[in-house]
Amino acid sequence: MLTTASPALDQRFGLARRVTLPGPLRLDSGALLTPVEIAYETYGTLAPDGGNALLLCHALTMDQHVAGPNPRTGKPGWWTRMVGPGRPIDTDRFFVVCANVLGSCMGSSGPASIDPATGREYGMTFPVITIRDMVRAQAMLLDHLGVARLAAVVGGSMGGMQALSWAATYPDRVAAAVVIASTARHTAQNIAFHEVGRQAVMADPHWRGGDYYGGEPPAAGLAVARMAAHITYLSEAGLTEKFGRRLQAREQKSFGFDADFQVESYLRHQGLAFTDRFDANSYLYITRAMDYFDLAEEHGGLLAHAFRGTGTRFCLVSFDTDWLYPTPESRSIVQALNAAGAPASFVELSSPYGHDAFLLESPELERLVAGFLRAAA
Amino acid sequence: MNLRPDLAIIARHVRAGARVLDVGCGDGDLMAALRDSRGVDARGLELDATNVALAMARGLPVIQGDADTDLAGYPDQSFDYAILSQTLQTARAPDRVLDDLLRIGRRAFVSFPNFAHWRVRLSLLWGGRMPVTRLLPERWYDTPNIHHLTIDDFRAHLRERAITVEGAWFLSGDKSTSETAANFLAEHAVFLLTRNPSA
Numbered sequence: 001m002l003t004t005a006s007p008a009l010d011q012r013f014g015l016a017r018r019v020t021l022p023g024p025l026r027l028d029s030g031a032l033l034t035p036v037e038i039a040y041e042t043y044g045t046l047a048p049d050g051g052n053a054l055l056l057c058h059a060l061t062m063d064q065h066v067a068g069p070n071p072r073t074g075k076p077g078w079w080t081r082m083v084g085p086g087r088p089i090d091t092d093r094f095f096v097v098c099a100n101v102l103g104s105c106m107g108s109s110g111p112a113s114i115d116p117a118t119g120r121e122y123g124m125t126f127p128v129i130t131i132r133d134m135v136r137a138q139a140m141l142l143d144h145l146g147v148a149r150l151a152a153v154v155g156g157s158m159g160g161m162q163a164l165s166w167a168a169t170y171p172d173r174v175a176a177a178v179v180i181a182s183t184a185r186h187t188a189q190n191i192a193f194h195e196v197g198r199q200a201v202m203a204d205p206h207w208r209g210g211d212y213y214g215g216e217p218p219a220a221g222l223a224v225a226r227m228a229a230h231i232t233y234l235s236e237a238g239l240t241e242k243f244g245r246r247l248q249a250r251e252q253k254s255f256g257f258d259a260d261f262q263v264e265s266y267l268r269h270q271g272l273a274f275t276d277r278f279d280a281n282s283y284l285y286i287t288r289a290m291d292y293f294d295l296a297e298e299h300g301g302l303l304a305h306a307f308r309g310t311g312t313r314f315c316l317v318s319f320d321t322d323w324l325y326p327t328p329e330s331r332s333i334v335q336a337l338n339a340a341g342a343p344a345s346f347v348e349l350s351s352p353y354g355h356d357a358f359l360l361e362s363p364e365l366e367r368l369v370a371g372f373l374r375a376a377a
Numbered sequence: 378m379n380l381r382p383d384l385a386i387i388a389r390h391v392r393a394g395a396r397v398l399d400v401g402c403g404d405g406d407l408m409a410a411l412r413d414s415r416g417v418d419a420r421g422l423e424l425d426a427t428n429v430a431l432a433m434a435r436g437l438p439v440i441q442g443d444a445d446t447d448l449a450g451y452p453d454q455s456f457d458y459a460i461l462s463q464t465l466q467t468a469r470a471p472d473r474v475l476d477d478l479l480r481i482g483r484r485a486f487v488s489f490p491n492f493a494h495w496r497v498r499l500s501l502l503w504g505g506r507m508p509v510t511r512l513l514p515e516r517w518y519d520t521p522n523i524h525h526l527t528i529d530d531f532r533a534h535l536r537e538r539a540i541t542v543e544g545a546w547f548l549s550g551d552k553s554t555s556e557t558a559a560n561f562l563a564e565h566a567v568f569l570l571t572r573n574p575s576a
Binding site: 313314315331334335338339341343344345346347348349350364367368370371372374375376 | 429435441450451455
């Protein structure tokens with residue numbers, strides 16, 4: 001063991017941690033990544049037998065600050081209603097780990113990291129990564145933390161893809177998996193929306209083939225990418241309820257191309273705010289990883305094969321207005337789990353908020369997750 | 378736990394340690410009883426999201442779905458028993474649901490309210506009204522029961538489809554009634570069925 005100190009004093013545990021693991025990490029592309037930097041946070045206390053560890057996997061543009069304050073913005077974590085003492089993912093009970101995914105820009109290795117071979121940012125020389133590569137990097141982190149087996153892995157959206165990939169890649173290390181508003185593969189439509197975003201970034205003259213570090217970043221392109229993506233996270237009813245055709249701070253249309261409509265102003269704000277916190281190249285790499293995700297393809301074309309002989313208990317949740325990863329995607333995962341004989345629970349929740357519902361207030365979701373984890377993990 | 382009488386009969390006759398699929402499992406009363414008293418590996422299918430959530434909170438693996446459309450994905454003979462309690466009469470295609478049960482399970486328990494019970498007959502005969510009884514509490518327009526059947530209807534159907542009856546229980550309230558007068562005296566019935574009598 002690395003340490004015999006009490007867990008409270010163990011430097012591996014706590015908020016805003018970062019570790020450099022020597023690797024190498026062999027990626028799906030065949031490339032080797034050395035070293036592997038991982039930024040992460042832990043909450044709660046790892047039980048002496050290591051049996052209470054729970055891995056939280058974050059979505060595309062999220063970060064490791066799931067329940068602790070974000071040190072850069074000072075804002076509370078992005079899932080505080082779900083994670084914390086006495087919350088559904090109870091940090092009094094679980095030792096919760098959340099790591100920034102590989103390819104991202106919040107402290108883990110990604111295109112904005114320094115390539116030790118050149119002393120400069122990787123940019124587009126960073127290897128293309130997959131969801132399974134993210135999971136392998138997380139497994140390296142858990143080895144470092146002394147966690148052999150997870151009581152549960154939990155994730156929404158891209159986090160759910162990681163949870164599925166965890167169960168398929170390391171079946172012996174996962175007792176339970178919670179997969180919320182997610183999918184086992186990106187559809188043509190999913191890929192199409194991502195490609196719009198990537199092309200918007202690449203069309204920005206500041207992108208310069210990804211070699212913009214130290215100069216002006218491709219903020220305009222990234223903002224457009226975020227605007228397009230943001231629409232897919234909402235529902236038509238949600239947009240109508242929030243904005244309708246209402247005009248933005250004016251009595252009548254301007255007969256010009258200002259943000260006349262509130263929805264335009266909102267999207268522009270979302271796009272701009274995003275560029276302050278996210279690296280454009282990371283956006284390219286992570287969306288690519290999501291597009292490449294097809295769990296069935298990794299297992300001979302049959303999704304059920306991904307779960308053959310699994311002992312993991314599964315909990316899947318979809319939302320009825322989510323058109324990014326609609327309920328039939330979850331249902332096909334459930335069918336594969338049934339075919340594999342895996343114990344699975346699934347429920348479709350009702351919400352007006354589309355894909356984003358999993359991050360918003362949802363007492364039903366909180367009750368479900370709490371109940372499932374109380375019983376299963 | 379106090380199980381509904383038809384569920385109590387099923388619970389008593391499921392082999393310990395069996396694999397069971399409970400179709401229309403509600404909030405999981407039977408599944409929990411089977412798990413806790415007989416070490417049964419029970420899985421559930423249930424239409425109502427609130428019930429699914431309640432069952433999940435009890436640690437039961439339950440999938441939100443519809444017996445009419447969501448049984449197709451289950452492999453053949455993957456369970457020792459498939460159970461359909463008080464749900465057959467709500468299916469759009471009860472005959473196909475029954476076929477699916479006997480495909481997925483080596484045996485199937487099926488329970489349903491008997492529409493030929495004397496109270497139902499009296500209500501129609503003397504009142505000229507659709508019956509509202511203890512087991513059929515909804516009125517004609519809000520009942521989920523769209524395919525009413527009698528015990529004799531069901532027996533005839535089993536004969537036509539060459540389905541073997543391995544057991545049958547007939548209940549009036551929580552009391553048993555005789556087999557011969559069942560179609561008149563029983564409020565509901567429980568059948569244990571199979572297509573592989575040797576299995």
